[in-house]
Amino acid sequence: xxxxxxxxxxxxxxxxxxxxxxxxxxxxxxxxxxxxxxxxxxxxxxxxxxxxxxxxxxxxxxxxxxxxxxxxxxxxxxxxx
Numbered sequence: 001x002x003x004x005x006x007x008x009x010x011x012x013x014x015x016x017x018x019x020x021x022x023x024x025x026x027x028x029x030x031x032x033x034x035x036x037x038x039x040x041x042x043x044x045x046x047x048x049x050x051x052x053x054x055x056x057x058x059x060x061x062x063x064x065x066x067x068x069x070x071x072x073x074x075x076x077x078x079x080x081x
Contacts, residue, residue, distance in 0.1 A: 018045075025065050027078020036076050040064065 005011075018041065026037030041061050048057035074080050 021061065021065055025068055025076060027075020030075060030077045030079070033075050033077030040076075 022034055022037045022041055024037075025041065026033030026035070041064070044061045044064065045057055048060055068076060072078075
């Protein structure tokens with residue numbers, strides 16, 4: 001990547017943020033939950049921007065995470081501790 005793009009300390013921060021969001025949404029330690037969470041956020045990121053805006057897609061994704069954390073704090077398929 002360094003031969004094509006400038007290297008900066010913040011490279012990949014958007015992907016890292018989405019990855020952590022998927023783990024929170026799906027539930028820590030639940031592979032099936034992470035897959036479902038990734039599909040949900042991927043669907044939101046794929047469908048909403050052409051219809052509305054990219055900023056609104058991020059907002060809807062994080063509102064989805066907040067809603068899941070309120071209703072089911074362990075994640076979509078996580079086990080209660």
